[in-house]
Amino acid sequence: MKLVTAIIKPFKLDDVREALSEIGVQGITVTEVKGFGRQKGHTELYRGAEYVVDFLPKVKLEVAIADSLLDQTLEAITKAANTGKIGDGKIFVTDLAQIIRIRTGETGEEAV
């Protein structure tokens, strides 16, 4: 089982969600985050004082999937979140040691 974490541009969330639905992914968790990579921030102005906004708003998606679904998931997210412009984001794949469904107590692949 894998945990796929993706940082994407906020306006791409709906596209990614749809794409994941299409390949059968049943649940995701979404967080509003701020961050920067090689996409630099921008300068804002407040009452004459300039300030650099380094941290840009992004959306972090976390989805737990069975190993068999990994490649499709990565492809779905990559295609849906891509704009071709700097700041599209990154995907991190980590191993999941255990999953438990709280309501039923199911574990492992059945809990995905």
Next chain:
Amino acid sequence: MQDQIFELQYAMDTFYFLVCGALVMWMAAGFAMLEAGLVRSKNTTEILTKNVALFAIACTMYLVCGYQIMYDGGYFLSGVTTVAGMDDAAIAEILAASNEAGFGDMGEYSGASDFFFQVVFVATAMSIVSGAVAERMKLWAFLGFAVVMTGFIYPMEGSWTWNGDSVFGLFELSYSDYAGSGIVHLAGAAAALAGVIVLGPRKGKYKADGTIMAIPGANLPLATLGTFILWLGWFGFNGGSTLKLGGIGVANEVANVFLNTNAAAAGGLIAALIVARLMFGKADLTMALNGALAGLVAITAEPADPTPLLATLIGAAGGVIVVFSIVFLDKIKIDDPVGAISVHGTVGIWGIFAVLLSDADATFGGQLVGMLTIFIWVFVTSIIVWFALKAIMGVRVSEEEEAEGVDLSECGMEAYPEFVTQ
């Protein structure tokens, strides 16, 4: 028949004071929203608490002693006719006085309505201070200052100006200030300036190398709403200062006051917006809001006599001045999160002298002496009170408290709670 007309006049002029007083009371909501919008979310509850509390304190202190000091209205309003006091004999007395005076004069009106109209001005002057000292002052130190400002400092200078009393028996002022550019706005700004000097800037606002850091406000919709509320309330502020409605000449004056007040605000906003665009390259909403208020302050000393065009230009000049003043104060490290000292002080001074553009009876010397008297009195007494408060209880919250927000340290309550589990 004449008696009935006198009764009507009494009622109309009393009613006018009451409605205008209610409009000025509404300005308290305007200040509260404007300030709440321009501070950070972690400091919002505290500034709202300051605003509601200072209004209540102003009303109470002015009732206790302020009105007596300013207008000899009696401690605890002993001089105001209560409901029980307005018996048939009292009414007959008023009618007799009216019949003697005829229709030319000020006429009779309820003393209670006079107090009501005056007290809301005290609150306005005091609320100017709350924005300038925002985000780092101890709440109770501020409220302590409010007690002295509304019970003593403001009533004293009010007595020398609007009540014509001599200044400590030394000299009398020949100073013209219709609704209080100096008496209310400059006074508030002087107290605010004194406070900010004693308090110091917010942590992190001015870097050692001279860079000015931006600390953006958390809620610009509230700030905008607050400005519009102030704009509306100002019709009562300036309009009510005509002090009378019942009569052709005076009603026309009131109408012109409303018109000019509005025109000045519009002029101020446009001017400030353009200046900000030219200076910073973008349309700065907060400067536009300050510009509208600056226009209102600028016309407040003489909203009746100018032509509508002149009123617009006076307001526009205020809008230009305020932007430069805000930038300048930041340069000399006077940290004013909402621009109160600039809007009410710098432009208040402009308003005092703008009177000369349309009022033939005002003199430069009279305006100058009046302005200096108000400023020096309020600034010096305020500095003394601020230093006293600093010695007694401290005026500034600790660095830690400032970092986590005064909502928590002073009020124990967040304005925008997150992570609520219920």
